[in-house]
Amino acid sequence: MENMKIPEVHYFGAIMAPEVAEMHSEPMQETLGPREVLVKMLICNICTNDYQTWQAKRTSKNKFPMASGHEWVGDVVAVGEDVKLFQVGDRVGQCSAGCGECIMCRMGHTEQCMMPKNKGGWAPVNGFYGLRCFSDYKVFRQNQLIKMNKDMPPQLTAFLEPVSTAVAGARKLNAPKGDTVVIIGAGSMGIVNALVYHALGYRVIITELTEKKLARARSMGWAEVIDSKAVDPVQAVKDLTDGIGADAVVPCVGLSSVYAQAQQMIKKHDGKILLFPAGYPEPTMDVDPNEIHYNRAEIIGTYGGEVEDIALAAKLINSGVVDPSFAWEGETFPLYQIQDAYVRAATPDMYRISVDLQKVSED
Ligand SMILES: [Zn+2]
Ligand SMILES: [Zn+2]
Incomplete structure (x- = not known):
């Protein structure tokens, strides 16, 4: 299948201040690197971590504006010329945010990545902190991705990270x-x-x-x-x-x-x-x-998960052995209403709330 052209801008949700989340946009890179993959992001679920940041409860970690999100799943819509592991149409989730090159990453300990930009305390990009996974499109390196089951609702395969922890x-x-x-x-x-x-x-x-x-x-x-x-x-x-x-x-x-x-x-x-x-x-x-x-x-x-944990979590979800629907509230908010999604996620006794990343406007 043919590569989709990279959109000129992408839309993403960000926490601007305590209890204030908004959708913003910024320009995207114009071309894909040889090992890069353009992902059409489908769903990102709101983690406890996310809504506690929105509530400004994570006192040691609050940094605004924070464009957070990590429990996402999406479809590959374009691949760089040297990408051999994924093709257009594949459903993917994230298996690491590490560089994939340092010794810690190569040992599978991507959370201890030695690359300065991944070593905690991210610097803001275009004025926003965070990984921007409440986003309609995003570019990843192929070594950051893992295949997920396309026949399952994305709201459920988006449980990859929590299951891996x-x-x-x-x-x-x-x-x-x-x-x-x-x-x-x-x-x-x-x-x-x-x-x-x-x-x-x-x-x-x-x-x-x-x-x-x-x-x-x-x-x-x-x-x-x-x-x-x-x-x-x-x-x-x-x-x-x-x-x-x-x-x-x-x-x-x-x-x-x-x-x-x-x-x-x-x-x-x-x-x-x-x-x-x-x-x-x-x-x-x-x-x-x-x-x-x-x-x-x-x-x-225990905190987070290594690549081996994410790989096992993907198997458990993709095969249906673990059914995350029991931990899902059953509600999906459009990206342009991300504030409402946070309000709902932070309501006591809610299970995971989903954000539909392709809904960036009312029409
Ligand atoms: Zn999480
Ligand atoms: Zn690394």
């Missing part, structure tokens, strides 16, 4: 298959984690407080769901595990009280706690080193 967490947790994993919280990332642990062969128990999320967790059919309003979740986990406690707990809500609960839920010896989320305001955790020592407990951090 859960896959990365499970890899770091390194618990034997069949172990009991307790997920605290059935919000978007609680559900995504539950889906991944279920797919990877663990027994999954979910604890949750709100009716909407309890119902969502139960609707998956296979999870054991504890209503933390009705019963003491620590006791309920003990009851479900013959008094032993959970092999592992994955808090998916970044609250001090949740971390304290996780410490009570793990089994007496060799229990593991995976610190999956960030919390704002910053939570604290009471850790007694002697207790960790005597109980041989593990407290493990």
